[in-house]
Amino acid sequence: MALSSRHSARADVNAVVHAHPVYCTSLSILERPIPPIHYMVAVAGGSDIRCAPYATFGTEELSANALAALEGRKACLLAHHGMIATDMSLDKAMWLAVEVETLLR
Helix, strand or coil: CCCCHHHHHCCCCCEEEEECCHHHHHHHHCCCCECCCCHHHHHHCCCCECEECCCCCCCHHHHHHHHHHCCCCCEEEECCCEEEEEECCHHHHHHHHHHHHHHHC
16 A cells, blocks of 8 residues: 555554454445444544545555545445555554454454
8 A cells, every 4th residue: 555645634643553354354345334333443542443435555545545435433444455454563453453353253
């Protein structure tokens, strides 16, 4: 994903984990958000975890879609692709990535 000047809009993000875990990827293929199924959804920053619309990997369109899905959030799914988790440190972003996959499992 291209990091552009939009990065400055997320001063709260120092680390990004992008992965293709089985359950996150499966839901992303359906282009569905993660609804408020459990109180731990809130650790991603909202009442749900959004799914960014599909765009070809490595494009500015994918970057823009992901940034929109991450607005006010720390994690999102990427349609037909996988997931992104963010935070102030790599340890925290990785913890969140594992938590999101655990919620779906």
